[in-house]
Amino acid sequence: MTSHHDMAQAIVSAHQATLGLTPQVRTAPAFSSEAPVYRAAKQACLDLGFIEIDAECLAHAWQAMTLRTGHFSPADWPADPQDFGMRAWPRPDAFASCPKQLGLYAVLPDAAWVVRMARAGVPTVQLRFKSGDAQAVEREVRAAVEAVKGTDARLFINDHWQAAIAAGAYGVHLGQEDLGAADLSAIRAAGLRLGLSSHGYAEMLRADRLSPSYIAMGAVFPTTLKQMATAPQGTGRLAAYARLMRDYPLVAIGGIDGGKLPEVLASGVGSIAVVRALVAAAQPEAAVAKLKAEMQAWMATQEAIQMS
Known part of the structure; x- marks a missing residue:
């Protein structure tokens, strides 16, 4: 079974060139779940230079994406609103709209x-x-x-x-x-x-x-x-x-x-x-x-x- 450390490294390797920044401070990650994909994504996002609160959001979204698609792919990057818990549109409480191209x-x-x-x-x-x-x-x-x-x-x-x-x-x-x-x-x-x-x-x-x-x-x-x-x-x-x-x-x-x-x-x-x-x-x-x-x-x- 692939370890979460190997999974994390695969994510970093796939996205370092486009998304990576130098981490301001390297610290041991604080995990809020034992799920391997979550832990791998949290470690990877911290290594890519995302701040703690953003790495946490991404890690949960990556776990949700993996459960939804049925497989883990380090080359993918979470981009589906439902994986981040976002509500569908239209929304009755939305503010007045403005042009998509401002x-x-x-x-x-x-x-x-x-x-x-x-x-x-x-x-x-x-x-x-x-x-x-x-x-x-x-x-x-x-x-x-x-x-x-x-x-x-x-x-x-x-x-x-x-x-x-x-x-x-x-x-x-x-x-x-x-x-x-x-x-x-x-x-x-x-x-x-x-x-x-x-x-x-x-x-x-x-x-x-x-x-x-x-x-x-x-x-x-x-x-x-x-x-x-x-x-x-x-x-x-x-x-x-x-x-x-x-x-x-x-x-x-x-x-x-x-x-x-x-x-x-x-x-x-x-x-x-x-x-x-x-x-x-x-x-x-x-x-x-x-x-x-x-x-x-x-x-x-x-x-x-x-x-x-």
Whole structure:
């Protein structure tokens, strides 16, 4: 009988090139089951550099996949929602929907940037305004909502859900750390879309339980804009995440610029979020045009390939 150590090594060998990262800390795994496949997958995922909570999610999913299919295959990677305990769609408690392809997604520091990028043709914009002054927040959110009127831009408000409801924004974006403080029922009842950040399997599953409008995944590449709890995930993991979360509109974020667009889009996401690629550009409007053209060219190429 193959030992769980041999099974773990087979998993690592099959996926190291696409999914492996250097483990931050090597520790003896803590197992919550005696099932050999679970134990093998838990060890393998830790060796591949997944953090503990994500390795645990994956190990249980691998066990479920093996029971469902009737065989263990180290070359497979769990990507079926039912193996992760996710509910089927449609869901009566889901937030309002948004397009599967959100396109270029600009994360912007204030309303002035929102109006500038909306007028430049960015299809999805997010106001990420940082201030402890409630009145300043309300003014900025109202100004951003007014800024996108007359354009085709969809506006999400980062964090400030109450101001977003009051101003009639298109949607709200929340980080995992903000979920406990937000009234999700009020956001849903107001008809606003909800986007949620995620940085790995455990956070994706937590987001999925809330049935948001979209899920953002990252950081894909190194970024200096925000201190991340997890290492940059890379496009191999992004593709694995996208396969599991295929029922959602998906947004890739973190260190993405024009040169990286093709490999990010190839992962299966329908939107790419950018920050510095626009706000730090010498000519932001020209940068918008270039990024949109690159995205459209990539999609046209894929359509041509599918039709050939």
